[in-house]
Amino acid sequence: MADTEELARGYTLANQTQQDTATFLLKKLNITRDMRVLDIGCGPGDITARIAELVGQNGSVVGIDPSKERIAIAINERAKPNISFQEGIAEDLSQFPTNSFDAIFVNSTLHWVQDQPTALKEFGRVLRSGGRLGISGGSGDFVAAHEKIKADILSRNPYSMYPEQSPPKFLKMLELIDLLDMAGFQEREIIRRKIVKSAEGADAMLNWLDTSSSGKTYGGIPLELRPKAREEMKREWDKLTTKDGIQMEMELLVTIAIRT
Numbered sequence: 001m002a003d004t005e006e007l008a009r010g011y012t013l014a015n016q017t018q019q020d021t022a023t024f025l026l027k028k029l030n031i032t033r034d035m036r037v038l039d040i041g042c043g044p045g046d047i048t049a050r051i052a053e054l055v056g057q058n059g060s061v062v063g064i065d066p067s068k069e070r071i072a073i074a075i076n077e078r079a080k081p082n083i084s085f086q087e088g089i090a091e092d093l094s095q096f097p098t099n100s101f102d103a104i105f106v107n108s109t110l111h112w113v114q115d116q117p118t119a120l121k122e123f124g125r126v127l128r129s130g131g132r133l134g135i136s137g138g139s140g141d142f143v144a145a146h147e148k149i150k151a152d153i154l155s156r157n158p159y160s161m162y163p164e165q166s167p168p169k170f171l172k173m174l175e176l177i178d179l180l181d182m183a184g185f186q187e188r189e190i191i192r193r194k195i196v197k198s199a200e201g202a203d204a205m206l207n208w209l210d211t212s213s214s215g216k217t218y219g220g221i222p223l224e225l226r227p228k229a230r231e232e233m234k235r236e237w238d239k240l241t242t243k244d245g246i247q248m249e250m251e252l253l254v255t256i257a258i259r260t
């Protein structure tokens with residue numbers, strides 16, 4: 001489904017979890033002054049703006065994202081001489097020359113990339129030799145509660161009549177290793193990282209899921225069925241809500257790889 005301005009704008013108010021995973025990844029990736037960085041799936045650009053601070057005025061960062069709504073917010077609200085944004089996808093970086101970046105940053109995005117082998121090869125092409133690739137995202141070795149609830153509700157009638165066209169692909173550790181090998185990233189560290197996503201309650205959790213996924217919480221179902229599906233999902237989240245709200249365990253795979 002297409003993104004909307006409301007979801008794109010809502011994301012910047014709800015993305016504390018992604019901001020925290022970005023902080024961890026940025027530290028591991030060791031972004032320093034003067035570097036040229038590519039931010040893949042930059043969304044509305046608030047983390048890209050943090051990268052621009054790290055690289056300083058002699059460095060640069062480019063953010064790309066397929067959502068024109070998110071890129072419009074990024075262009076309008078994060079403009080600086082050392083930062084730029086364009087619509088684009090991880091699978092096709094043909095607008096960038098070979099060896100043109102010192103680091104690539106991919107936070108909470110790789111699971112939405114449909115052709116991951118091609119994307120990894122593109123990362124290898126545009127990184128200079130010795131350049132660093134940092135990826136943080138959900139692990140396919142662990143099924144988080146939001147995935148179980150989505151699968152459960154969308155398997156019910158009538159939603160099961162509308163299969164999702166581009167479902168998220170959370171990579172297992174072994175699949176990620178294969179992809180990195182195929183793309184020539186033999187030198188790497190992969191960390192399995194447990195985090196807890198907190199939300200005040202069902203509405204806050206669904207708002208986070210909707211804005212983070214550009215509405216893909218509801219798979220491929222038609223717009224008019226969404227309110228009913230949301231109510232059914234909300235009932236499942238209510239069951240997991242305690243006096244402290246919702247505490248959802250997640251597992252991330254955090255990769256730092258060197259382009260040899």
Ligand SMILES: C[S@@+](CC[C@H](N)C(=O)[O-])C[C@H]1O[C@@H](n2cnc3c(N)ncnc32)[C@H](O)[C@@H]1O
Binds near residue numbers: 018065088107
């Ligand atoms: C959860 S958001 C993460 C945004 C940002 N990286 C952050 O950490 O806040 C996922 C982003 O991936 C983008 N995306 C989806 N498919 C993509 C693709 N094929 N290539 C690049 N980005 C993609 C979405 O538009 C969305 O902005």
